[in-house]
Amino acid sequence: MTEAVPASAGGHGDTTHGDLSRVDTGNAHIARVYDYWLGGKDHFAADRAAGDAVIQAYPGVITTVRANRALLARMVRYLADEAGIAQFLDIGTGIPSANNTHEVAQSVTPNARIVYVDNDPIVLAHARALLVSSPAGATSYLDADLRDPGPILDQAADLLDFSQPVAVMLMGVMHLISDEDDPSGIVARLMSAVPPGSYLALSHPAADIDADAMADAQRRQNQMQAEQVTFRRRDEVARFFDGLKMIEPGLVRAPEWHPDTQSEAQVALWAGLGQKA
Numbered sequence: 516m517t518e519a520v521p522a523s524a525g526g527h528g529d530t531t532h533g534d535l536s537r538v539d540t541g542n543a544h545i546a547r548v549y550d551y552w553l554g555g556k557d558h559f560a561a562d563r564a565a566g567d568a569v570i571q572a573y574p575g576v577i578t579t580v581r582a583n584r585a586l587l588a589r590m591v592r593y594l595a596d597e598a599g600i601a602q603f604l605d606i607g608t609g610i611p612s613a614n615n616t617h618e619v620a621q622s623v624t625p626n627a628r629i630v631y632v633d634n635d636p637i638v639l640a641h642a643r644a645l646l647v648s649s650p651a652g653a654t655s656y657l658d659a660d661l662r663d664p665g666p667i668l669d670q671a672a673d674l675l676d677f678s679q680p681v682a683v684m685l686m687g688v689m690h691l692i693s694d695e696d697d698p699s700g701i702v703a704r705l706m707s708a709v710p711p712g713s714y715l716a717l718s719h720p721a722a723d724i725d726a727d728a729m730a731d732a733q734r735r736q737n738q739m740q741a742e743q744v745t746f747r748r749r750d751e752v753a754r755f756f757d758g759l760k761m762i763e764p765g766l767v768r769a770p771e772w773h774p775d776t777q778s779e780a781q782v783a784l785w786a787g788l789g790q791k792a
């Protein structure tokens with residue numbers, strides 16, 4: 516079911532959505548495990564146990580998640596600044612962290628409009644932090660599942676003008692869509708709804724970087740976490756961009772995408788930005 520949280524403009528992000536009764540504290544969930552790896556404070560014992568098991572298999576997970584957040588900020592800045600994008604559909608938002616999409620986008624383009632989407636109740640409970648928009652812009656939040664893009668697109672149209680370019684952001688979320696759920700079909704459905712000039716921003720854990728350790732990390736995560744993960748090879752991730760024009764430097768390791776610092780860190784994450792012609 517898709518639940519919309521009203522849009523906020525003019526800085527009035529004062530709606531409370533703190534229904535924690537749906538939060539399953541006994542099992543690990545990716546939004547909270549990710550928050551644990553990032554050094555946040557919204558996690559429970561089960562999340563920490565799963566997070567630690569993955570760290571044991573692949574210690575680079577910590578640098579990888581940090582690299583993903585830094586990448587998100589660089590991509591949003593590029594989109595707002597160099598590509599002139601003022602509309603963002605950020606699916607698989609995660610628990611608010613530093614440099615959320617609206618903060619980066621509106622620091623460049625104050626009237627930017629952002630629709631956030633996540634299906635975890637802990638993220639819904641934090642939606643208020645995502646609804647504090649700049650006065651000129653607007654943000655909204657949808658409690659919805661990426662595996663069913665139709666309702667997402669329907670409700671996002673309340674805030675976004677689909678006759679104008681939109682950046683569809685799928686950062687660190689497609690590995691939570693299994694092959695049986697047709698991940699390429701989902702991306703194609705989303706990109707078919709946005710006009711030429713729109714973008715797809717995507718990052719994805721790599722099955723073919725530090726392959727043995729990543730395979731072990733995937734196995735442990737799938738044993739201990741409610742949401743199953745599928746890490747993918749570069750050629751598999753590239754297929755999500757079928758029909759789009761890749762922005763330089765193409766599909767690369769996350770730290771190599773428009774780097775602002777030199778990083779030799781261990782990061783098993785593919786990242787790319789494609790534009791619809």
Ligand SMILES: C[S@@+](CC[C@H](N)C(=O)[O-])C[C@H]1O[C@@H](n2cnc3c(N)ncnc32)[C@H](O)[C@@H]1O
Nearest residue numbers: 546549607608609633634635660661686687691
């Ligand atoms: C690893 S976090 C990534 C957060 C953020 N995009 C980032 O890059 O920092 C993945 C997020 O996707 C959400 N998610 C997982 N499966 C989803 C689905 N089927 N529909 C919507 N959100 C989903 C999780 O709840 C979690 O908040």
